[in-house]
Amino acid sequence: MTANPILLQKKYSRVIECFARQQEISLDAALDFFYHSQVYQLIRDGVSDMHCMSDAYLAEELKQEYAELGCSDR
Secondary structure, eight states: OOOOHHHHHHHHHHHHHHHHHHHTOOHHHHHHHHHTSHHHHHHHTTGGGGGGSOHHHHHHHHHHHHHHTTOOOO
């Protein structure tokens, strides 16, 4: 299933904001990380209906990917 591109853009912005707050990083840094992440690729490609997951869930997935890449000091 593919999602409406406009709705996806809104979803992306909410997930990026949530992720930035969680990690206490700038929106620019969160935006850059998001668009280079596996999470973004999965959502964009419609894998497992990731776009249907909650914003908090997707932000948590980003947080895990961020930590795995050693980007977090936490």
